[in-house]
Amino acid sequence: DGGITQSPKYLFRKEGQNVTLSCEQNLNHDAMYWYRQDPGQGLRLIYYSQIVNDFQKGDIAEGYSVSREKKESFPLTVTSAQKNPTAFYLCASSARTDSQAQPQHFGDGTRLSIL
Amino acid sequence: DQQVKQNSPSLSVQEGRISILNCDYTNSMFDYFLWYKKYPAEGPTFLISISSIKDKNEDGRFTVFLNKSAKHLSLHIVPSQPGDSAVYFCAASARSGGSNYKLTFGKGTLLTVNP
Numbered sequence: 001d002g003g004i005t006q007s008p009k010y011l012f013r014k015e016g017q018n019v020t021l022s023c024e025q026n027l028n029h030d031a032m033y034w035y036r037q038d039p040g041q042g043l044r045l046i047y048y049s050q051i052v053n054d055f056q057k058g059d060i061a062e063g064y065s066v067s068r069e070k071k072e073s074f075p076l077t078v079t080s081a082q083k084n085p086t087a088f089y090l091c092a093s094s095a096r097t098d099s100q101a102q103p104q105h106f107g108d109g110t111r112l113s114i115l
Numbered sequence: 116d117q118q119v120k121q122n123s124p125s126l127s128v129q130e131g132r133i134s135i136l137n138c139d140y141t142n143s144m145f146d147y148f149l150w151y152k153k154y155p156a157e158g159p160t161f162l163i164s165i166s167s168i169k170d171k172n173e174d175g176r177f178t179v180f181l182n183k184s185a186k187h188l189s190l191h192i193v194p195s196q197p198g199d200s201a202v203y204f205c206a207a208s209a210r211s212g213g214s215n216y217k218l219t220f221g222k223g224t225l226l227t228v229n230p
Binding site: 004006033035040041042043044045048058090092103104105106107108109111 | 119124149151156157158159160161164204217218220221222223
């Protein structure tokens with residue numbers, strides 16, 4: 001089945017530690033996204049990538065980093081500079097188009113907590 | 116500054132009745148609107164969308180209405196079923212530098228359908 005796989009489902013981080021969240025898709029989508037969801041909040045865009053080896057900052061990129069070395073993969077690193085990393089992280093992908101937005105397909109998320 | 120607003124955090128309806136979820140936006144550059152459904156601990160699932168050139172789009176039990184002059188859209192679910200109980204996110208997109216589209220999400224409305 002085509003889809004987006006995020007791992008791990010739950011992740012714990014110690015203070016001052018970097019952690020990397022995995023996101024893999026087999027939908028052959030060009031564009032990939034990372035969002036953060038906090039309780040009672042909508043999804044906020046962290047980073048997005050339209051094509052391999054290219055990515056742009058979203059609305060809340062500080063304290064995060066990404067890479068896009070392969071079309072299928074878009075890992076997110078939560079660095080020690082992110083002061084409030086506890087949240088539910090969602091990865092998404094969509095087909096790239098010049099005409100109009102294509103629906104984004106989401107993974108099931110990774111819940112990150114601080115020990 | 117919240118560009119997409121879902122002013123009702125929750126909505127409760129009886130099974131078989133109509134559910135109406137509302138969404139307002141402020142950015143006149145938005146030209147495509149989407150509704151997503153989200154169950155706890157899962158990623159959002161695309162439900163239905165509408166382009167700004169239309170005022171209605173229907174898919175089975177789900178209909179989205181767009182009132183551009185009022186910058187308002189609504190999602191109607193008829194008849195409502197207990198399995199529809201979830202958080203519903205409204206999202207909007209506008210062309211954002213180049214050919215891809217970013218989504219701006221509302222905070223969501225929790226729909227509960229009572230048997």
